[in-house]
Amino acid sequence: MSYFSRSPSFHGADAARAPPTAAVPSRRIHKSAARIPENYSLNFIRATYLCFPVSYQVLARKYRPQTFAEIVGQDHVVRTLANAIQTGRIAHAFLFVGPRGIGKTSIARILAKALNCPGGPKVEFDPQDDLCREIAEGRSLDVIEIDGASNNSVDQIRELNDAVRFAPARGQFKIYYIDEVHMLSMGAFNALLKTLEEPPAHAKFIFATTEVHKLPATIISRCQRFDLKRISDADIAKQLQMIAGKEGVEVSAAALRILARNAEGGMRDAESAFDQIISFCGKKIEESDVLTIFGLAGSREVWALAEAIQAGDADLALRRVRELTAQGKDLIRLTQELLRYHRNLLLFIVSPDMARTELDPDEVHHFGTLQPLPTRDLMLAWIDELVHLEERIRFALVKEVLFEITMIRLTEQRQKISLEAVIRHLTGQAPSSPSPSSSSSSSSSPPIQPSAQAPAPNPKPETRNQSELPSPNRKPETANPETSAAESNPWPRVQQNLRKHSSMVLRRAAEAMEFLGTSGSTVRLRVAASATLAQSLASPATRDALNEELRKSFGPSASAGLEISELPPEPAAAPAPAPSEPAFPGLKPEKAEPSSTSAPAPGKPLDKGEFENDPLIRAALEAFSARIVSLKST
Template sequence: MSYQVFARKYRPKTFDDVLGQDHVVRTLRNAIAQKRLAHAYLFVGPRGTGKTSTARILAKALNCTGGPKADFDPDEDVCIEIAEGRSLDVLEIDGASNNGVEQVRDLRESVRFAPARGQFKIFYIDEVHMLSNAAFNALLKTLEEPPPHVKFIFATTEANKILPTILSRCQRFDLRPIPTETIAAHLLHIAKEEGIALDETAAWAIAKGADGGMRDAQSMLDQLVSFCGDSINEANVLDVFGFTSREKVASLTQTLLARDNPAALSLIQKEAESGRELSQLLGELIGCLRALLVAKLDPSADGEGIPTHLWTELLAAANDYAPDRILAAIDVFAETEGRMKWATNKRLHFELGVIKAIQSLGEVRITDVIKILTKGADFIPTGPISTPAAVPSPASVPTPAAVPAPAVTEQKPAPTPAPTPVPILEPEPEPLPVAKESPPEPTPEPAPAKPRPAGGLSAFDSMIDAAPEVSELPPAPEPPPWKSDKPAVAEVKAPEQPVINAAIEDAFYNDPLIQAALVKFEGKVLS
């Protein structure tokens, strides 16, 4: 028998052999046990996750002897025929090469015939999204109401390209990427069966590079056996596939957290010169930062396969940064990854991303200022504030030569009449500058009456005639309507004017401020 690669030799044969798809296996097992079998199934998932293997296992469970049953014997002849693709009742069709309307018409013709040996006639179409719209439309009626003995199984990696009318007629199962731990454990199992000495670190490196695809991991292991022989270590994996070791990823992360630009750029230069794939290194770096971010939010999280001593050092270095800082660095590297995908000079964009990430880790944000102010507010005493020593008030300081001012009773000022020139009979002291009044002007002689124009007296001329010949004191103004009707003339008397002026003058000179100014400048009052 010719040599078989690991991907074919260790293909799952039963439901128990399917790894990482427990939700799909459980649903199919229960459907078979409860006899709730649908007429069409659709398996969706990335490459190497078990779509074709699961479809063949389902076909074995339906057409096995005494079936349908979930626990069948994979070594019976019916199951072997299905596994090798030579069963007359299980037809495997490649959707990429049979995507026309003519092929769908042939399929519709073969649907009429009963199965040759098993209970069902099963049509498995791989990469069904490659069918044309016309082929999909030609398949609609048969897919919706097939004969009782017909089952359809579809598989695709791009479900978005399938018509919604096809999707609504199928039971959809989404196969997930297989976890790295599961792939590494299965690789160690294969190595043990083949008599190969495979290090655990090497198995982890292969599983990490496979990115959730079991078939990719098995193909890589097959290639390593051809390169290394019966002994495989992590260095062999890194040399063959250009991967970066976890130690290098942890070292690069350490330089980022230390904000050491020269060390980070030097490490990138060494990795580029040794032929490492920088895009893969960037993906590993993002994964390490993500693990640190998750550890910040969930202390029970693990280190994503990073050795324990390295993970402990990274956690200690990340204690100085808040989760938002690490998140900002991840955003910078995510943008860098998008640019590196189409760039010719990947190293340049990687180095720029490292510099920007270090700057984002060290920049001061408004949240930092708020935290500092909040911490400073904690030191403000919350108890009663002690009263400071009493300070003497200005009123208690004795002023030199302070003379008490006479008490003046405050009264609401009455409406002051217009200033009236009063003849001064006695010599009075010189008035204040602000209160100085000009001497009364002499009363002019009455001007002779002007001739009136002929035509009668006007209103203005009547007022002139009614005016007195000698000037008299004008009457006091009328009080407001809310005041008493008592005439204001009785409140103001001419003889009392000198008394009021003298009181105001005494109050001015006896003011403490004026007295203090006289003492300061050694002045005196002249009468």
């Protein structure tokens, strides 16, 4: 019997057992056998079949979507394509943009099936039809899949331009799918432009890319662009749960959450990792199995490290890090987990309602047990440090050292006081209102207790003209305690509103205004200003605007009793004589001695006593119980 014979003849005892029409598919028998001798029995042929089983198909290919209804997480793309097919508004070129593993190739093949299926184009088609199965398996003559990375030359695109003119073999359209289209050369793009702009009626082009910024604008403008988004963790976990049910695998919800989060929005990555974990664990998968095989840190371990950071305990934080590194945890992923933790905590502080709907219930419960909650400034400082760590640790040669140093910096953030907090205290501004979730909790930063003897100085912004500020030696008048008690004085709020007023005159005057008290409905104010500013304050429009601001806080009948004292103008400095023309012949020009009130020259040491006697510096020292260690001039 010939090896390739489709109707073998059987001899001897095998002839009685042979079926009437026995057919042996030659592609299933090993090609090394040229002829089978006549004295070989049928058992030899059966053994030959058993030696070559069908290869295993990974989960990412086995559960690839075959219809529009099976696509996960890309509803906006599916709806647009379905409406275009139903209304007959099918473009000649499509561009699918997005990161890896989110369904670009799957949607392209499903679109090709919808266009070339029997009776098509139509949205609902039978994926088991012969044409659809050929497209799914990549052996259709009318759907040509091209890898842009290996077919990127001008000659290959010219061959495509020549072949696109021929009609399709079986389907209604001839479809060209080019994956990673951004890998084409510029000459290849230019050769494709004319065909892409005016293709034959039977030709359709589908492009997919992960780096759309590398495509020429002339290509993008000729296509309908679809931006595919990353798939949510909930949709990935739901898909993995469905696969686990069909595969007969028992997997915990915590393990599914970790797999989905680690996939970073890619369904193919999640299915590949799930395939690997099944090979490792078998039919039952727990959270610890996923953490072990992928080198991830569990939620409890991340929480413990974060609590050490929030407590400012550097020793405990370093011990937590050593425990994790001893278990083989990946520091890059641990950094990402810490960054995600602090982002979720900030969301819980800013918007508790949004956090309850978006975050895991266990994590929300954990955040609720943190008392007191960190301030927003402290959270932003932590997140900023972790972002810098994530950028640097990828390229660090000794990742452990960089990670430990950053942990020490994070533990010291609580001891730091931001410049904004210092300015708010010195200027008498109220701190930003806390969130509803943290209104009852105390601030995590060290409280600022001002001295009872130190008067609250007026703010002096850096951009103010010195001639418009009140003299630092002038003592403010003591207001009537009955009318200007601290607990009932709305002036700080009025002054803060004046700093933000639309009138430039009021904004400038607010820095120099002093509150003297109230007399009935009159709010007594005093301002020391230059002649120009004083003239502007005397105008009726400025007075009306000032009264309007006062009535918001002092009552509807309040009016300003403004005492304006003009500051003497600064004497104009005499111009220095030119070196070539001395003012007195025969005398060499001498350098002018710097005045005591002028800024010190660069490099000249500052006078510590003069610096300490400054009212603003003295108030800061008393408020923070601080002392001056050293002075540096800039």
